[in-house]
Amino acid sequence: MSKKLKKRVSQRDIAKILGINVSTVSRALNGLEGVSPALREEIVRVASDQNYRPNPFAMSLRYDTTRTIGIIVPDMSFSYYAHIVKRIEADAREYGFMCIITDSGDTKNGEIDCLEHLENMHVEGIIMCLSQETDEFSHLERLKNSHIPLVLFDRVNDNDISTVINNDVASAREATLHLIDGGARRIAFLGGPNLMKQTYDRKHGYLEALRERGIAIDKDLVKCQSLNFNSGLSDTLELLNMPEPPDAILATHGILAISAYQAIISKKLRIPDDIAIVGFMSDWVSGMTSPRLTFVKQNIKEIGRNAFKVLYEQMNGNDNVQHIIVKARLEERESTKKIYL
Amino acid sequence: MSKKLKKRVSQRDIAKILGINVSTVSRALNGLEGVSPALREEIVRVASDQNYRPNPFAMSLRYDTTRTIGIIVPDMSFSYYAHIVKRIEADAREYGFMCIITDSGDTKNGEIDCLEHLENMHVEGIIMCLSQETDEFSHLERLKNSHIPLVLFDRVNDNDISTVINNDVASAREATLHLIDGGARRIAFLGGPNLMKQTYDRKHGYLEALRERGIAIDKDLVKCQSLNFNSGLSDTLELLNMPEPPDAILATHGILAISAYQAIISKKLRIPDDIAIVGFMSDWVSGMTSPRLTFVKQNIKEIGRNAFKVLYEQMNGNDNVQHIIVKARLEERESTKKIYL
């Protein structure tokens, strides 16, 4: 325990130096009335000299308010989440809130641990993205009993909790239509676990597009395993080794797009001539490959901004459950061909 | 603020329910002696029923210890820093410390703001990576006066502050030798601002390798502007447009490697036939390009682990300034050719 950490100066210390009472110091430093200008100036000077800083923990105790919110992400080292966290942190700080950022490791148990930790820290609200394993939500119900406001983003469930997500159905549909209109007929779908609503929605958009264009659905082209590199790699290889392989892939997650791309490259197939590909990812990753990948660009800024906004409103007593859907945009690059029939 | 946030239950509440004194509750919940087994059991039961959680802020006040450390990174959305933060956070939590993670935006003013914020929060120690703009260190000196332990990582200065960095000289030298031994003779160097010790070190290793192999130094091949995409792109294009362009590039930062790669692609040059390239970056990014990039793999885990370890020791009274150098490893891929002369 910080044997040599100098004890921080408190109002009491300042009072002692000037031979006055703490309450006067408090009033002076908070700009309240009832202090003579001369004395006030003295106090402020000494406080500054001594590098006085109010103790936020004392404040918390006094007002029973921690001015702290918690964030839970599946993997903070994933650039998508890092960006969102950064955004939320900036907004929160502007409103005087501190963030405790936690990482569930994309597991359900990790998620439960994070919640436990945040409850222990007495956060006033939580913004979280579910792990890909999370199949039931009793741990979220518990939160409701302690009346801690909660907002889910990106990956959500169907309960009555406020959410901020991408327009998953619409953007998957748009991406699929784009592939079809580029000439693709056998389009594979790569997604996360089926229990995720996000997977369900994106698959829904994909199927809708196929139906719209009158293309038969082939279940063997739909791969929904785990959201990780190895899973995406083996699924894609399996697809490419089919007797009648797909002529396009819709990879509905950054890590799946990356692994699909690498699988294709390893098979020496040409993109988009042999196979087209669209991924859900960020611009700079899309720009790394050759050819560059057509991608669904999620509006990270808006997701973060709205997540905090909704939480903030809830913390201020707004009981309404809000569901905000942020528009993603399809960005065309060279990995999808446009064939004018 | 949180109009409907249920007041959390305190020891006092438990005491009131059982009609006993707070001090007894405290002893019972902390497993101290002096409580009858029966009563203790009662207390524990009620505490659990009421979902009691100790108030960490009260503890902080009581012991004048916040069990909190601060982290400052230039850009948390950069995967390199996100990984390190994640690592530090995990270690810190294991030792019962909370992390306040801040982002300087890679600017000096942002850095000063972060420090201010962390001091306000009464953190017990700080782990930081300097911004690329930071040219003098008076703001760090101030910390020393408040006796807040500080550890720098990745980007450091020459003062007597503990540091954890990569073996920049050696790894840049190794990468350069690798290029030379692959047949390159005109090797360009892409680096950050010259005021950064990291740039200095990596350039040093580069020059050392050239000297060792008796290759003349061409100052026009050395580009040290800002660490950002556009800067790397324009520098590389300038290099490629030289009358006698380089036959290899050493990009000493992830963002510079990415921009250099894209500049090369845009000029339709072949890698490694027309030009070879080595970058400092992470595996998964290296694997995105075709051909994959040979890269210097920094040991992110070790950097994070050591940063916390050193800070922890300092917080426990170890006054020694420590400088830890973590070994990076050259990973050969297809972007560098090996020519057996």
Added chain:
DNA sequence: TTGAAAGCGCTACCAG
């Protein structure tokens, strides 16, 4: 075995 009270830093209320 249990209770009472002080004190951590701060603010708010009431006295002088």
Added chain:
DNA sequence: CTGGTAGCGCTTTCAA
């Protein structure tokens, strides 16, 4: 205009 003091949640020391 300034001082004194209670109380936020908790531990600790002393007293019963």
